[in-house]
Amino acid sequence: MGEDSGHQRRLASFQQQINTLLEAHVDRQIAQGAGEVAVESKRVLMAGGKRLRPVLMMMAYEACGGTNQEDIIPLALAFELIHTATLVHDDIYDDAVQRRGVKTIHASKGLAKGVIAGDWLFVQGFGLGGKYEAEIVELVSEYCSQIAQSEFLQLDRVMDLKTSPEDYLSIVIGKTAGPFAAGCKAAAILANCSIEQQRSMQDFGRELGIAFQLVDDLLDIRGDERMGKPRGADIYEGKMTLPLIHSLTLSHGQRRERLAYLIENFADNYFDELIELLNASDSLNYTEILINNHIERARESLLTLPQNDATQLMLWLTEFMQHREV
Amino acid sequence: MGEDSGHQRRLASFQQQINTLLEAHVDRQIAQGAGEVAVESKRVLMAGGKRLRPVLMMMAYEACGGTNQEDIIPLALAFELIHTATLVHDDIYDDAVQRRGVKTIHASKGLAKGVIAGDWLFVQGFGLGGKYEAEIVELVSEYCSQIAQSEFLQLDRVMDLKTSPEDYLSIVIGKTAGPFAAGCKAAAILANCSIEQQRSMQDFGRELGIAFQLVDDLLDIRGDERMGKPRGADIYEGKMTLPLIHSLTLSHGQRRERLAYLIENFADNYFDELIELLNASDSLNYTEILINNHIERARESLLTLPQNDATQLMLWLTEFMQHREV
Numbered sequence: 001m002g003e004d005s006g007h008q009r010r011l012a013s014f015q016q017q018i019n020t021l022l023e024a025h026v027d028r029q030i031a032q033g034a035g036e037v038a039v040e041s042k043r044v045l046m047a048g049g050k051r052l053r054p055v056l057m058m059m060a061y062e063a064c065g066g067t068n069q070e071d072i073i074p075l076a077l078a079f080e081l082i083h084t085a086t087l088v089h090d091d092i093y094d095d096a097v098q099r100r101g102v103k104t105i106h107a108s109k110g111l112a113k114g115v116i117a118g119d120w121l122f123v124q125g126f127g128l129g130g131k132y133e134a135e136i137v138e139l140v141s142e143y144c145s146q147i148a149q150s151e152f153l154q155l156d157r158v159m160d161l162k163t164s165p166e167d168y169l170s171i172v173i174g175k176t177a178g179p180f181a182a183g184c185k186a187a188a189i190l191a192n193c194s195i196e197q198q199r200s201m202q203d204f205g206r207e208l209g210i211a212f213q214l215v216d217d218l219l220d221i222r223g224d225e226r227m228g229k230p231r232g233a234d235i236y237e238g239k240m241t242l243p244l245i246h247s248l249t250l251s252h253g254q255r256r257e258r259l260a261y262l263i264e265n266f267a268d269n270y271f272d273e274l275i276e277l278l279n280a281s282d283s284l285n286y287t288e289i290l291i292n293n294h295i296e297r298a299r300e301s302l303l304t305l306p307q308n309d310a311t312q313l314m315l316w317l318t319e320f321m322q323h324r325e326v
Numbered sequence: 327m328g329e330d331s332g333h334q335r336r337l338a339s340f341q342q343q344i345n346t347l348l349e350a351h352v353d354r355q356i357a358q359g360a361g362e363v364a365v366e367s368k369r370v371l372m373a374g375g376k377r378l379r380p381v382l383m384m385m386a387y388e389a390c391g392g393t394n395q396e397d398i399i400p401l402a403l404a405f406e407l408i409h410t411a412t413l414v415h416d417d418i419y420d421d422a423v424q425r426r427g428v429k430t431i432h433a434s435k436g437l438a439k440g441v442i443a444g445d446w447l448f449v450q451g452f453g454l455g456g457k458y459e460a461e462i463v464e465l466v467s468e469y470c471s472q473i474a475q476s477e478f479l480q481l482d483r484v485m486d487l488k489t490s491p492e493d494y495l496s497i498v499i500g501k502t503a504g505p506f507a508a509g510c511k512a513a514a515i516l517a518n519c520s521i522e523q524q525r526s527m528q529d530f531g532r533e534l535g536i537a538f539q540l541v542d543d544l545l546d547i548r549g550d551e552r553m554g555k556p557r558g559a560d561i562y563e564g565k566m567t568l569p570l571i572h573s574l575t576l577s578h579g580q581r582r583e584r585l586a587y588l589i590e591n592f593a594d595n596y597f598d599e600l601i602e603l604l605n606a607s608d609s610l611n612y613t614e615i616l617i618n619n620h621i622e623r624a625r626e627s628l629l630t631l632p633q634n635d636a637t638q639l640m641l642w643l644t645e646f647m648q649h650r651e652v
Binding site: 029033034035036037038085086089092093110111112113115116117118119120122123124126127129130131134137138140141142144145148149151152153155156 | 355359360361362363364411412415418419436437438439441442443444445446448449450452453455456457460463464466467468470471474475477478479481482
């Protein structure tokens, strides 16, 4: 119990540190005359967010025995800036009006400014990330390319009821788990870990990232509005989440027809019926089992690392992320 | 005459080299499974373009005494990839259907894929540029931030008939001249030039970049369709080009009212009348004089450099760009 609140405090302190540094970075740009593009970007950047990528990187760096946080911080900020850039651009073509409880940039300032502000955030991230050695730059540009690639695949699967679990996994690995894996691996490299430990950290990030996305999928069906987006948002957008894919794969006859109809014509008053059908195929339960498995694998990959406070914190974080409700 | 065709041949050979390397870069990504995002990006990237930024950088590197083209080539490619990324994104909010004679990505594959393909091109550029030393990375991220900043300013000036020549210049410096200046400066740094020569190269790029934009402005009014965009495109988009700004500043009373009306309600059959009004305020002539001045300044900044074949080629290029018709 006491340990738990100690971990909570450390997580909060990492998040606080990232928030302070992100704000300072953008404020410096504004002081240098960056103007409205920076002001708008800051509005979305600082409106919240769990800062998972940078926090994980800082923890991984410590767990790997790194002692100079200055080595990892610019890269951790870069990952968060790039992540926010992708959100700003995602929101444009999802036509989302709100993000983290504030108005999206394209909704408040128009399409052009939304596109450009996303570009600006990318540039800020690459500016920070580009100062590292070639191996790190390669990692960053590789995972960013993979995000774009996977987003193309995902777009092709929108409202595609034949999307397979393999399609799903390949999209999730590129779009969500890839950045987690690259961040953890980069942290291990910067902490001068062995190749084996670098690989363990990369595995950890990938497995945790997959679990993270699966939890997101469940929250979209079960969650409340604390995430800053309404329940069922994925279904309305035609995003094929794992519970839907699993249920569509297992259901037959009339039941599958009805499920397809509900997905294609989704409305709030179909929620209970949808959940009933998902439960009939045990799909929510199946998703939970998958989450368990990936969390378990993430935890196992930590075994090759020195067992220190930071490793303990990372173990705790896997549980925290597994049971998060927002 | 003989010299001129020699210069022409060298220019064409630089362009050819860039084209070959750009294509090879993207083909490598495709071979590694980058998929449709790379295929679509390649379609626009390879559809043409004068490759001015990379060509200038290669010339500047040689003029500064650089002897190993391998040093400058990845950066030159990065500049062209980033330039194309901005075009792909510009075309989205300008809702342009064609670019370099082929269909734009958003027009053929939808908004989402247009946004993401632009991001992918950015990432390719940053991946190549990020492998250089911190000073170069700083230059790249700085000029890219400035592009975004200037695009915000430009958007605020769309159809704003009170746009001043100073507003115009600040937008052009950030958006067009900045990348030219950064590219030439980076080339000088990589060739181990003195600080003074680095500054001369930067000045050269900036002055040539401004002249380049002014020529573009004139071509929009006088040009034909060989540029791949119809004459008057800027006016239809509400872009305040220098001839318009100059004429609006000098015209009074009924003449200014009529000019404002023509700009705000532009149609092809107003073209002759518009040109008449621009000539009444001598605005096309004024723009030509400005072009001369900036070209002259660009040429002067070459004087501090070693006078070699590459410097001669750059001098020739200033004239070539001044008198270009496409």
